[in-house]
Amino acid sequence: MENIKRQCYKILELIANSQYYEEENYSIQRIKRAINETLEDMDVNQIKKINTVSLTRNFVDDTGDYASDILEELDILEKCIEVINQERDDPNKNKKSN
Secondary structure (H helix, E strand, O other): OHHHHHHHHHHHHHHHOOOOOOOOOHHHHHHHHHHHHHHHHHHHOOOOOOOHHHHHHHHHHHHOOOOOHHHHHHHHHHHHHHHHHHHHHOOOOOOOOO
16 A cells, blocks of 8 residues: 555656646646545545556647656556555455465
């Protein structure tokens, strides 16, 4: 869970330090909303999957930036969430059988 929180704050920091922050593109608003929802979900231990394909497509349409660090970090966040959700759904998966 701590990895997810770190990843969320890293993405928010990248956005704040990016050239797109001041522009307030719709895609940036969507990414920030998804990140903030993820942080809120952590409080109730029900982290929803992030649709990074849609967020990425929207970001690229708005900015034309295919190689943004923001997109790379979104992919990492998505993978972290998948791991946590798999562990939550199948808590015995990582335990050794006797």
